[in-house]
Amino acid sequence: MHAPPKADDPVITPDKLTEFDGYIFVIPTRYGRAVSQFSAFFDATGGLWMKQALSKKFATIITSTGTQHGGQETTALTTLPFFAHHGIIFVPLGYANEALTNMNEILAGGPWGAGTLAASDGSRQPSELELSVVDVHAKHFNGVVSQFVKGA
Incomplete structure (x- = not known):
């Protein structure tokens, strides 16, 4: 089958979501929406939903698409x-990074959140500009969550 070996990355299960104040979800896009694995992950949160155990937690998203017009905004929506x-509570990036209005090079992401373009074969790596937007996005999200948690 020539499938790549499975990565030895840590795996989080839905029940662990209660242990955190906020989540940065990095979501690949398939046909303009989150991949099925992401949907399946949230489908498994029914017990948490019944208890509203994730209420007042925060989330933001970063997307990756194969093409420039691969559905990053629709994935967020x-x-x-x-x-x-x-x-x-969804925390968008907004236009917290002026790079989002850049017209000099290809840049993924937008006010919904940072993003990258992976190319249809996955060969493109995030650009330095995209990585700088991710950094601003993460700091913005951390600031919002920290302010709420600390009550400042």
């Missing part, structure tokens, strides 16, 4: 129902 049903 179609992910919001998961958050809304759980009472999770």
Whole structure:
């Protein structure tokens, strides 16, 4: 089958979500929406939903698409129902990074969140500009969550 070996990355299960104040979900896009694995992960949170155990938690998303017009915004939009049903507060990037208005090079992402373009075969790595937007996005998200948690 020539499938790549399975990565030895840590795996989080839905029940662990209660241990955190916020989540940065990095979501690959398939046909303009989150990949099925992400949907399956949230489908497994029914017990948490029944208890509203994720209410008042925070989430933001970073997307990756194979092409420039591969559905990063629609991925963000179609992910919001998961958050809304759980009472999770979505924190968008907005235009916190002026690079998002850059017209000099290809750049993924937007006000919904940072992103990258992977190319249809996965060969493209995030650009330095995209990585700088991710950095601003993460700091922005951390600032919002920290302010809420500390009550400042």
